[in-house]
Amino acid sequence: MKSVLITGASRGIGRATAIRAAREGWSVAVNYRTDRIAGDATLAAIRDVGAQAVLVPGDVTSETDVARMFREAESALGVLTGVVINAGIVAPSLRLVDMDVDRLRRMFEVNVLGAYLTAREAARVLLRGAGGAGGSIVLVSSAAARLGSPFEYVDYAGSKAALDTLAVGLAKELAEDGVRVNSVRPGIITTNIHASGGQPDRAERLGSGTPMGRPGLPEEVAEAIVWLLSDAASYVTGSILDVSGGR
Template sequence: MSRPVTPSSVRRVTVITGGSRGIGAATALRLARDGHRVGLGYAKDEEAAQRTAQAVREAGGEAVAVRMDTSDAADVDRLFDTVRDALGPITGLVNNAGVSGPLGRFTETSPEVMRRVVEVNVTGALLCARRALREMSTAYGGSGGAVVNISSAAATLGSPGEYVHYAASKAAVDAMTVGLAKEFTGEGVRVNCVQPGSVLTEMHAVMGDPDRPWKKARITPAGRPGEPEEIADAVAWLLSDEASYTSGAVLRVAGGL
């Protein structure tokens, strides 16, 4: 029995949440080089989202950017409707949107920060996956596809003294990945996950410590932070036909941590 291969005539249309900067933007450019048309969901930075969309177009791809909140079901529907109408039937989702709140001890983390982290990182990921699966699952009339969730090495390291609440939210993403893979792989949708380590993005400055990636490098066997493009390469592989028998995997891309 030969492995399934996506026909070259099939238009790959992939939704990327948190697509304006960092890992999301790097993934958009990487997928554009692989022939994907990309829909970028972003929360606030319209200028950054449009820059990423333009970079995709300059790389020969097609892109549309939609401002939205992943924790709002109506916004999620609007994102997927817009991407489908502009670019065609959706074949992939990169569930990348995430927030952490400021670094600090767990006992000093406000309930408001905890709730927002769960809303975006857990509820938002679930809502986006639900809509993507309704688009792609053969049980709903779709032609199959793939979901890649972006988790974090924090899911297993726990991140004491920094953001235990964030680590807990990413552990939920890992569990979601395994459960959805078991439920939907038989309906033509592979579901996998990437666990980045400390990566050079603007997220660290937002947390309150722009030098954090280099501090973490001291305890990372690779001796350096990761680059967003290195995470994007892993995502691209999981979305590709080369990963046709891979579903339910949690792929650590963390420099040996």
């Protein structure tokens, strides 16, 4: 049985990935931080397709929480063979000159430190040399990492660029121990992260300007993530895959 832990799985791309993985036969550990109702909804959707699932609440910026999430996931589902590092935040549009240090600190604490703590624990759990079964780690980055998001959130863009670098470096560290590491960079996707950044219409507004003429769906990003988790991507590691409609 294949088992995967997905951070930030109560909504958006994380939720879509959890449901898509379940349809492919994965057991899924659903992480969320505060929204238990959304977590329960994802859990129910997974069980509706006949897959096993468990909720593992926790804050990815807490080393203690991250370690506990992995323990609870393996206790309920067995040995993990996949981890999707998806939890992240955005903030209202501002130029860097107008951002205060509290915003910057929170952005990098969640999006970078949180990802690194989760990736470190994933490596400890998956490494064959440490008793794991090997497997796949997928980091959810953003097209902002290469576009820079000027006049919107260059802090968010920088935090996501750190994930791409982590994917490349960690892939080389873990390859000999049976663990693949890749990054997916979504473009303009219709999720509520835009509303959390103060622009609920952003996906429709900017999506129409992509070469494909529309924003993407969370389910379209989930397809790429689940492929990278799967054995079909067995020779793919250290790669960065854009899912951005050509943007």
